[in-house]
Amino acid sequence: MKDLKAAKLILKRSKKNPFLYTKEDIRSLRKLKNNLRKMPYHIKKPSLLNSSVNVYYIGDKRWSDDYSERKQYTNNPTYLTTNTDGKNGGWAGATVVTE
DSSP: HHHHHHHHHHHHHHHHHHSEEEEHHHHHHHHHHHHHHTTEEEEEOSSSSTTTTTEEEETTTESSSSGOOOOOSSSSSSOOOOOOOSGGGGGTTOEEEOO
C-alpha cells in the first residue's frame, strides 16, 4: 500500500475510532499526507539501447541516464506524454513518476 493511501486510511479510521490514536499521531499523519501530496514528478522511460537502464527527461526534447539531471515538475506532467496526433516518437514508453 502506498504511503498516501495508508495515511488516508488511518485518518479515516481515526475519525470512526478516535480512542485508537493520539492527537499527536493524527497531527503527524496530516502533515505526512500534505507533504506526500506535494511530491514532485519526473518522467522516465527505458533506454532504447539497453532496456534495463532508465533515462530521464531533462527538457528540450533531451533525455539523460543521470538521475540528478532530471527535470522536476510540481504538477503532474502527463499532458506531455499524451499522443493526440500519433506522432509521439520520443515519448513512447515514458511514464510519469512521483518521488
